Amino acid sequence: MAYIELKNVSKSFGTGSDRTEVLSNINLTIEEGEFVAIVGFTGSGKTTLINLISGLIMPDEGEVLFKGMPVTGPSHERGVIFQNYSLLPWLNVGNNVGMAVKEAFKKFTKKQRRNRVEEYVEMVNLSPAIGKLPKELSGGMRQRVSVTRALSMSPEVILMDEPLSALDALTRGNLQQEILKIWNKDKKTALLITNDVDEGILMADRIIALKPGPKATLGPEYKINLERPRDKTALNHNDEYKKLRNTIIEYLIQIGEQRASQKEMTYTLPDIKPQFKQRYFKGVSFS
Numbered sequence: 001m002a003y004i005e006l007k008n009v010s011k012s013f014g015t016g017s018d019r020t021e022v023l024s025n026i027n028l029t030i031e032e033g034e035f036v037a038i039v040g041f042t043g044s045g046k047t048t049l050i051n052l053i054s055g056l057i058m059p060d061e062g063e064v065l066f067k068g069m070p071v072t073g074p075s076h077e078r079g080v081i082f083q084n085y086s087l088l089p090w091l092n093v094g095n096n097v098g099m100a101v102k103e104a105f106k107k108f109t110k111k112q113r114r115n116r117v118e119e120y121v122e123m124v125n126l127s128p129a130i131g132k133l134p135k136e137l138s139g140g141m142r143q144r145v146s147v148t149r150a151l152s153m154s155p156e157v158i159l160m161d162e163p164l165s166a167l168d169a170l171t172r173g174n175l176q177q178e179i180l181k182i183w184n185k186d187k188k189t190a191l192l193i194t195n196d197v198d199e200g201i202l203m204a205d206r207i208i209a210l211k212p213g214p215k216a217t218l219g220p221e222y223k224i225n226l227e228r229p230r231d232k233t234a235l236n237h238n239d240e241y242k243k244l245r246n247t248i249i250e251y252l253i254q255i256g257e258q259r260a261s262q263k264e265m266t267y268t269l270p271d272i273k274p275q276f277k278q279r280y281f282k283g284v285s286f287s
């Protein structure tokens with residue numbers, strides 16, 4: 001049985017002429033312990049896909065199954081790391097993480113909770129900032145809190161919606177490694193949504209392209225057989241990596257061009273003449 005399964009899933013927003021058909025006929029199977037990355041263009045429906053799997057929204061058609069059961073709402077079994085670091089502004093770092101730990105481990109004593117919070121905050125090198133409020137942190141630090149908050153709940157599935165896209169290269173690289181460490185150590189299942197092909201290849205077992213919408217569908221998938229742990233610098237000299245990277249980027253460029261050409265439309269302007277009265281524009285005449 002597939003761990004996560006999407007069967008003929010479609011999703012639209014709005015009604016009438018405002019209706020946007022975002023995803024159409026999505027079929028996806030993720031096995032337990034797998035790390036899958038979905039790459040796609042901005043606005044192609046990546047967040048919509050993650051929201052469907054997390055249970056934040058429901059499909060119009062088709063089914064989303066988790067361990068064979070329909071997803072009916074969010075659950076801490078499926079932890080989401082969002083693109084924007086949605087922290088509670090009135091709670092400090094420790095308490096933002098602490099609240100998540102309390103929710104996931106209801107039977108923990110206060111001491112157990114504190115130990116877990118400290119362990120996870122340390123993991124992203126934020127121990128000196130544990131008492132700080134989100135407004136006192138940089139964007140990168142907030143995103144690290146957001147990542148550690150999701151991971152501290154020990155979710156069975158880690159769903160990531162471009163969690164690292166706003167970070168500088170160094171912080172991004174460190175967090176990629178932290179996420180991989182936890183995924184590998186605790187044998188999690190992970191789905192990463194990204195617009196960065198390199199990030200996908202570094203982290204995932206499989207990359208699937210999301211074709212741009214409206215009515216976005218999943219495109220081809222690429223198996224990544226590169227040995228783990230993967231080192232970013234070493235990969236740059238790896239022929240298999242280079243070949244895979246080129247293949248995926250070429251595919252994305254090709255579907256991007258197709259989308260651009262489909263969008264090119266000719267508009268005919270109405271043949272009208274200005275109706276202004278001459279007296280308002282002395283010295284200017286209209287033919």
Ligand SMILES: Nc1ncnc2c1ncn2[C@@H]1O[C@H](COP(=O)(O)OP(=O)(O)OP(=O)(O)O)[C@@H](O)[C@H]1O
Binds near residue numbers: 044047
């Ligand atoms: N709640 C909503 N109501 C109306 N339209 C929506 C809603 N959510 C998403 N959309 C539309 O669906 C399309 C896909 O949005 P989505 O956020 O899933 O794309 P994305 O690939 O994650 O984009 P980005 O890379 O910019 O984050 C967009 O055209 C967006 O305007």
